[in-house]
Amino acid sequence: MKFIDSAKIHVESGAGGNGHVSFRREKFVPNGGPDGGNGGKGGDVVLEADPHTNTLLEFNFVKKYKAEDGHHGQKSRKTGKNGKDIIIKIPAGTLVKDIESGDVIVDLANKGDQHVLIKGGWGGKGNSEFANATRQAPRFATDGKPAIEQHLELELKLLANVGIVGFPNAGKSTLISSISAAKPKVADYPFTTLVPNLGVVKFGQYNSFTVADIPGLIEGASEGKGLGIQFLRHVERCQVLLYLLDAASDDPEKEYNTLKNELRKFNPEMLEKAEIIAFSKMDTLIEEQHEEVNSIKINGKTPLKISSVTRLNLDKLTQMLYNTIQANE
Ligand SMILES: Nc1nc2c(ncn2[C@@H]2O[C@H](COP(=O)(O)OP(=O)(O)OP(=O)(O)O)[C@@H](O)[C@H]2O)c(=O)[nH]1
Ligand SMILES: [Mg+2]
Numbered sequence: 001m002k003f004i005d006s007a008k009i010h011v012e013s014g015a016g017g018n019g020h021v022s023f024r025r026e027k028f029v030p031n032g033g034p035d036g037g038n039g040g041k042g043g044d045v046v047l048e049a050d051p052h053t054n055t056l057l058e059f060n061f062v063k064k065y066k067a068e069d070g071h072h073g074q075k076s077r078k079t080g081k082n083g084k085d086i087i088i089k090i091p092a093g094t095l096v097k098d099i100e101s102g103d104v105i106v107d108l109a110n111k112g113d114q115h116v117l118i119k120g121g122w123g124g125k126g127n128s129e130f131a132n133a134t135r136q137a138p139r140f141a142t143d144g145k146p147a148i149e150q151h152l153e154l155e156l157k158l159l160a161n162v163g164i165v166g167f168p169n170a171g172k173s174t175l176i177s178s179i180s181a182a183k184p185k186v187a188d189y190p191f192t193t194l195v196p197n198l199g200v201v202k203f204g205q206y207n208s209f210t211v212a213d214i215p216g217l218i219e220g221a222s223e224g225k226g227l228g229i230q231f232l233r234h235v236e237r238c239q240v241l242l243y244l245l246d247a248a249s250d251d252p253e254k255e256y257n258t259l260k261n262e263l264r265k266f267n268p269e270m271l272e273k274a275e276i277i278a279f280s281k282m283d284t285l286i287e288e289q290h291e292e293v294n295s296i297k298i299n300g301k302t303p304l305k306i307s308s309v310t311r312l313n314l315d316k317l318t319q320m321l322y323n324t325i326q327a328n329e
Contacts, residue, residue, distance in 0.1 A: 005156035007059035008099065014042025014083030016121035016144025017070035019129070023137065024076075034137060036073055036127040039144040040080035042120030043067030047096060049108035050089035056156050059090075067118075070144055073126040083120055091156055093237065099151040121145030160198060160212035161325045163235025165259055166244035168216030168226065171280035171308055173197060175244065176213040178308040179318055190216060191227055196234045203322045211321070212238065219258045222265035232266045239328040240274045240321060247279035247293050247305065256298050274328045276304065276320055283307040 017039025024032025045067050065088050071080030090096070092111045097104050106115045124142035131138055164172045168190030176182050180199025185192055197213045214231040221229045235241065243259060245252040256277065263270045277298050282305045285293060296303065304320065306313045 005056045007056045007063075007154045009059050009063050009065060009088075009152050009154065010149065011045045011086075011088070011117065011152060012064075012066040012149045013045050013118040013147050014067040014069045014120040015147040016040070016042050016123040017072040017080035017083075018143045019124035019126040019141030020073035020075060020080075021127045021139060021141045022075035031137070034127040034131045035075055035077050036141050037075070037078040037080065038073045038126045038129065039123030040070030040073075040082040041123050042070045042144065042147060043083035043085040044116050044120045045118040045150075046085050046087045047106065047108060047115045047117055048087050048089050049092040049094070049111050049113045051092070051111040053089060053091045055091065056094065056154050059154055066147075067120055069147065070120065070123045072144075073123070073141070077126065077128050079126075080123060082123075085120070087114075090154060093156060095155045095233070097153040097155065099153050105152075118148050118150060121147060160235065160238050161209040162211040162240045162242055162321050163238035164211060164213045164242045164244055165217060165235065165263070166280075167218060167246065167249075167255055167259070168192075170216065170244045170246050172213045172216070172244050174308040175280065175306070176211055178311065179314055180211060182213075184213060194227065196231055201318055201321070203318055207322065209322060209325055211242075217259055217262050219262070221262045229262060229266045232263065232270070236267060236270065238273065240276060240324045241270070242321065243275060243277045244280050245277065245298075245303065247282050248284050248289070252279065252296060252303075253298050274324045275299075276317075276324060277301055278304045278306050278317060280306060280308065282312050283310045 019039050020036035022036045024035045065086050067086040068083030070083045073080050096106045122145045124144045127138045127141045166172050173184040173186045173193050176199040180201045182197055182199030184197035193215045199211045200208050202208045212235055215227040218226040245255050306317055
């Protein structure tokens with residue numbers, strides 16, 4: 001399953017219509033006054049979070065979006081019609097970035113949210129607007145304001161139910177491959193996972209939930225160490241965080257605290273999420289270590305002990321994840 005949905009598009013507002021230069025022409029009135037109308041306003045570029053889409057797929061096919069230009073003014077003081085806005089519908093949760101500056105422009109989190117990205121240009125003034133006592137026949141009008149273009153990058157934050165966080169090599173990808181059909185790369189070195197993976201976990205006959213595995217975090221990730229925390233936004237909206245700690249680690253509690261600390265620096269709200277703590281790779285422990293690990297409590301809780309290799313407690317884990325998702329919906 002493709003995890004990161006992204007697309008690059010080009011958007012452009014409508015230009016304002018030009019003002020018009022004309023003079024009244026009536027029978028028996030040889031020198032009619034100026035009657036050129038104003039130009040219409042160009043259309044805006046509007047982004048809207050749409051409840052009916054959940055991918056950015058279509059933006060890989062249609063890449064140009066332009067609002068309608070304002071119509072030019074006409075004689076008889078007729079104002080040109082305003083150009084129609086273009087409303088670009090994107091899935092809720094799409095991050096919109098300006099490619100040139102790299103800045104995030106908007107993050108339309110909720111369905112139906114709208115954001116006017118670029119205002120259409122104002123229309124120019126027709127020559128009728130410039131007539132006054134001393135200048136009765138102005139032969140000029142102003143042009144509408146030009147259209148404005150922007151290159152955008154759209155990125156869809158994944159809405160997985162569960163996000164797995166852990167140090168590099170903790171066994172996150174192995175776990176996801178053991179409980180879902182996803183087959184991410186697994187290897188015995190840190191930073192194997194370079195882009196997030198997503199797995200669908202079937203639960204019972206009819207239920208399923210999604211689990212996201214992101215690249216490992218280390219101390220200082222929030223300052224860019226390792227692969228950094230750029231991937232955390234993919235688990236920012238998860239309902240449940242699974243903290244996966246290597247059971248053979250010298251100090252799992254310290255690892256847990258480090259993970260939390262990095263998460264806090266990214267977005268403190270992530271610490272308020274429901275959490276499940278698990279010790280991975282239980283099969284690698286020798287008899288004596290089991291006793292030691294059994295007595296460890298983290299954040300007041302006894303971590304669930306699992307092994308992706310022997311499948312120890314994997315059913316229990318999926319049950320716990322499922323229940324926690326249900327409780328936090
Ligand atoms: N014995 C044993 N080995 C495991 C288990 N889970 C993972 N491993 C091994 O641990 C190593 C790291 O596993 P990964 O799943 O790639 O770890 P990761 O957390 O995804 O690592 P990064 O993507 O680098 O952050 C691999 O060699 C796995 O085969 C387990 O339950 N038991
Ligand atoms: Mg991995």
